[in-house]
Amino acid sequence: MNRVSGLFNITYPIVQGGMIWCSGWELAAAVSNNGGLGLIGSGSMTSDLLVEHIEKCRQACDKPFGVNIPLIFSNAEDFIRIVIDKKVPVVFTSAGSPAKYTSMLKESGIKVAHVIASPKFVSKCEDAGVDAIVAEGFEAGGHNGFEESTTLTLVPLVKEQCTVPLIAAGGIANGRTMLAAMALGADGVQIGTRFVASEESSAHINFKKRIVELEDGDTELSFKKLIPVRLVKNDFYKKVKALEDKGAGRSELLELLGKGRAKLGMFDGDMSDGELEIGQASALLKDIKPVARIMKDLVVEYNNAKNELKNI
Numbered sequence: 001m002n003r004v005s006g007l008f009n010i011t012y013p014i015v016q017g018g019m020i021w022c023s024g025w026e027l028a029a030a031v032s033n034n035g036g037l038g039l040i041g042s043g044s045m046t047s048d049l050l051v052e053h054i055e056k057c058r059q060a061c062d063k064p065f066g067v068n069i070p071l072i073f074s075n076a077e078d079f080i081r082i083v084i085d086k087k088v089p090v091v092f093t094s095a096g097s098p099a100k101y102t103s104m105l106k107e108s109g110i111k112v113a114h115v116i117a118s119p120k121f122v123s124k125c126e127d128a129g130v131d132a133i134v135a136e137g138f139e140a141g142g143h144n145g146f147e148e149s150t151t152l153t154l155v156p157l158v159k160e161q162c163t164v165p166l167i168a169a170g171g172i173a174n175g176r177t178m179l180a181a182m183a184l185g186a187d188g189v190q191i192g193t194r195f196v197a198s199e200e201s202s203a204h205i206n207f208k209k210r211i212v213e214l215e216d217g218d219t220e221l222s223f224k225k226l227i228p229v230r231l232v233k234n235d236f237y238k239k240v241k242a243l244e245d246k247g248a249g250r251s252e253l254l255e256l257l258g259k260g261r262a263k264l265g266m267f268d269g270d271m272s273d274g275e276l277e278i279g280q281a282s283a284l285l286k287d288i289k290p291v292a293r294i295m296k297d298l299v300v301e302y303n304n305a306k307n308e309l310k311n312i
Contacts, residue, residue, distance in 0.1 A: 003165040004188030007111060007131055008090055009064050011035030014178070014298060015113075015134075015167060017192030018068020018092055019142055019277075020044035021266040024202035025053040027195060029060035030291035039092055043070045044263065047078045054086045064089045066111075070143070071096025072227070084108045095143055095227070098128040106131075113167065117145025119157040126164060133162055134190050137170030141193055141279035144221055144228040152184065159185030173281035175301020191298075193279040199290045204269030207276060214282040225250050226257070232276035236261070 004013035016031040017023065018039035028038030038061075040053050050067070057065050067088050069079045072095040080101045083091050091105055094115035102112050106129055113132040114125045125133050135158040137151025138144060149157075151170040159166055168186035172178055173194040181189050196203050197211045210232065222231045222240050225248075231237045243252055257275070265274020289297075 002187060004132065004167060007165050008037050008066075010037050012295070012299060013167075013188030014295070015039065015092075015188060015190040016195045017142075017169065017190050018042070018066070019192050019196060021263055022196045022201050022203040023068070025057035025060065027198065027200045027202065027291065028053075028065050029057045030198075030200040031195065031295070032057075032063040032065045033061045034292050034295040036295060037090065038065045039068045039090075040065070041068050042079050043068070043073055044267070047075060047082060050079060050082055051086065054082070054088060066090030066092055068092040068094065070094050071100060076101075080104065083110065092134065094134075098125045098130055102128040102130055115169070116158070117154070118147050118149065119154070119161060122158055122161040126162070130164060132165040132167055132187075133158065134167040134169050135186070136190070137168075138221065139171030139230075139280040140169055141196075141219070141230045141282075142277045144230055146224065146228055148221065148228075151181065155181060155184040155186055171279065171281050173279075173284045175298050175303070176305040177281070177284075178298060178302050179305045193281045194285060194294060194298075195291070196278065197282075197285050197288050198294055199288060203266050206269035206271050207266050208288050210271055210276065211278055211282045212285045212287055214278070214285075216280075216283045219278060219280055219282065223253060223257075226253055229275075229277055230279060232278055234265075234274070234276055235272045236265070236275055 002013045012035045014036035016038050018041035020043040023041030028040045031038035042050050090111045092113045098114040105112050111131045114130045115134040135154050137154045138148045155168045165187040167188045168181035169190035172189045178189050197208050223229050261275040264270045265276045
C-alpha cells in the first residue's frame with residue numbers, strides 16, 4: 001500500500017491544503033468523501049468557528065479528515081486543545097517548530113504532519129516525531145519559504161534525509177504534476193490551488209473566477225521582509241511592490257497590509273484591494289469544478305501520464 005494512503009487510511013495519496021478563507025468543512029468533507037484527505041484551514045478561524053467546522057465536517061463525512069494549524073498564529077495553542085478534545089484524527093502543522101506540540105498530539109492518538117520549505121528542517125521534524133513531512137516548493141500559494149526552493153529541487157533534497165512518508169506540495173494541480181512529484185521521491189501530494197477553484201471551496205466566487213483567468217506570470221512572491229506569500233498581481237500587489245522596490249521596512253509593509261486584507265480579497269471578493277493568495281499552478285486551471293470531478297480527473301490524468309511513460 002502507498003505510505004501516505006496507509007498512514008491516513010485514505011484511498012488516494014492526495015491531501016487538500018488547509019488554506020485560510022478557502023478550506024472550510026464543506027471542502028474538507030468533499031475531499032475526504034472522495035478518497036483524499038480533506039483539511040480544515042484553521043488559520044482564518046476563531047476557536048468557536050473551528051469547533052463548528054470540525055463538528056459539521058464530522059457530520060458530513062465518515063472518512064478521515066484533518067485540521068491545518070499555522071503555529072505562528074496567536075491562537076495555535078487553543079486550536080491544539082480543540083483538535084485533541086474533538087478527537088480530530090489528523091493535524092498538519094506549519095509556520096513554526098514541530099517540537100512544540102507534536103508529542104502532545106501523538107499522545108492523543110493524532111497523526112501529525114509538518115510543512116517545511118527547506119531540507120534543513122527534516123531532522124527537526126523527525127526528532128519531534130512527526131508521522132509525515134510536507135515539502136512545499138516556491139510555486140505554492142499562501143505562506144512560502146524564504147529560500148525560494150522549487151518543488152523540483154526541494155523534494156529530492158528532502159527525500160535524501162527523510163525516513164517518514166513524504167508529501168510534495170507546490171505547483172501540483174493535475175495528474176501529470178502529481179506523477180512528477182512521485183517521480184521526485186514523494187509518497188503523496190498536497191494540492192491547494194486546484195481545490196480553491198472548486199464548488200465546495202469557501203472562497204468568494206469572484207476569487208474563484210479570477211483564479212481560472214490567471215496566466216503564467218500573474219502571481220509573485222511578496223512580503224519577504226514579513227512572511228513570504230505568493231500574491232495575484234492586483235492593485236494591492238502593486239502597492240506592495242512599490243513599497244518593496246523603494247526599500248520599505250517591516251513597519252511600512254505592516255501598515256499597508258493592515259488587518260483583514262486576506263479576508264477582504266479571498267472571502268469577501270474584493271479583487272482590487274484584497275490580498276489574493278494563490279499558487280503558480282493557477283495558470284493550469286480553466287474552470288471551477290466540484291470536488292468529485294477534481295478527484296476523478298486527478299486519478300485518471302495520473303494513470304494516463306504514467307502509461308505515457310511506458311512508450312519512452
